[in-house]
Amino acid sequence: MFSNKTLILIIVGLVVLVGGVLLYLYYPKGEAPVPTTGGQNGQATDQAPSRMKTLSQEPVLGVAVEDRKVKYYLKSNGHVVESDFDGSNSSLFSSSVLLNLLDVSWSPDKNRVIVLFNQGGEIKKGFYDHKTRQSVSLADGLKSFAWSPDSGKIAYQFINSNESNISISNPDGSGWKTIFETKIKDLIVEWPQNSRISIRTRSSGLAPSVVYLIDADNGKFEKIIQETFGLAFLWSPLGNKALYSETDENGKN
Template identity: 25%
Template sequence: MGGFILSVFVIAFMLYALFFRSAPPAPTVEEVPEIPDLVGLPGSTEAQPRESGAQQGGTAGLEPADDVARGGLTQTTELTTGAVFNSILNGDGQTMNYYNATDGRFYTIDEDGTVVALSSAQFPQAQDVQWNKDSNKALIEFPDGSNIVYNFDTQRQTTLPAHWEDFDFSPVTDEILAKNIALDPQNRWLIITNEDGSKTQSIQALGENEEKVNVNWSPNDQVVAFASTAQAIQGGLDRNVIYPVGKNQENFKGLVVEGLGFDSVWSPNGKQLLYSVSGSYSNDKPLLWIVDASASTMGDNRRSLGLNTWVDKCTWSSSTTVYCAVPLNLPSNAGLARAVYQDKPDVLYKLDLLTETSTLIAVPAEETAMNNLQVSTDGSMIYFTNTSGQLELMRLK
């Protein structure tokens, strides 16, 4: 009888557990906060966004910015509160010279932000400025067509003819290259003159092609300009020939370029030319190229460097090292409408021409365009102007 009663209780408990007992509570699901995208790691030819990881300690967040460029987010320092113009590395290799349009004066500034006026003289509404090789003389063009050369060491100025324009200083002397734009096209010439306008020499007739000639004096003193006067050659509408203009009227071999919008920067020794063009092969994005460009090697070893950027966003640190600002997510056809994309945020690349490798070395902690790049002589820092035109500094080592 007792066994029967025990069996009844056991069966009753099992039925209760099976049908009436409440289910255990479901496990708690903790919602993980979304990690925002950061700019960063590029593809093979253009910069692309990357995803950030969580900070150490297990909490999600943005990776900390480094004080020195090591490939990730990197701190930069704003040196000026307002926009600067025509900035260039000073002759000491460490400080920067620039023009302040607000008061019309020229200044130099160091890495700590200490500003010193180069002169008390004012040059209101300066339109363009070219610096000599030592950065102690400036050739200043004004909207009314007047041109002066100002020597900051002697605090003296020289006036040049108003019909001269598009100037460039010699990389080895203080001679000046200019276009003599006379009323009669037959009298328009590319000229070389002393800084005071004396001993003027005619180098190359321009005719009605002055807009197709870009002054660009080579460091080895052989080439003074490039002429885009040829028609498209066989192989497609994008293929063109750019003619180097010799200082002594040498007949250099033309450079074949695969695209439009040719612009270039010489290597410090004048043996190579870094340039950018845009073509259908690059979806009309600007693409960097390098080519040998001495008198005996002109046009040899032409090759793409695989970076979608404009060459004026690059600067040579040595004859084998180049730093370039590369825009993020540059769309197709950007090379045909640069003004639309000139304020896109950039990341910084280092190009090693010995190994022909490009390395992402910095993503500015604050998104910004990077223009007018200048590397200090010791390679420890790079100056640039940001989206607002302010001068900034980034540590490279």
């Protein structure tokens, strides 16, 4: 899919970009490290003060950033809290109680969620719309899933005793259609672009993995990464590029 030269350029570009962002955040314009005492014999050192801020004093899940606000679920009771980046102006965004919460997946527009929770020893999934207050339990056969970039749909692998397929539906599970049938279990489903859905097998250093792209409209598919050992794979934010690495068949470089 990518030449070695292209892959190297992408990696170098990402390293430079991330380094620049971190440098900007850590040393804002016009601000220098504040000398503090702490060296030998009381001599000043160039140790910068911590810029870390505590948002919550208890465990949280599903942190989402929107319009310079932060929203997150409290793991203890499922309440949703909203605050500024530094934790100030904290307020209760939702007081709905959800116990035994395991994970939260926000839609890209940050209005809806799919939550995973433990119910009687079984992992269940549910959909909740924070604008309309709609709450729906999702089918047990719904496994790995991904939001569409426009937040209007979800793609997921559906597995039961008779079938295994990739389907698309509304976020509440209605209006579903199957676009791809497969015998492979435990796939990772991603939705990098509106027209393209990605599925891949779990990474292993001792077994090869593959990546497929599926047309969201007609179900046509193509293999974009051939059988690769130790595959680590990441789509770019725009979904038009990807980074990946691999090992040899013994799980080594």
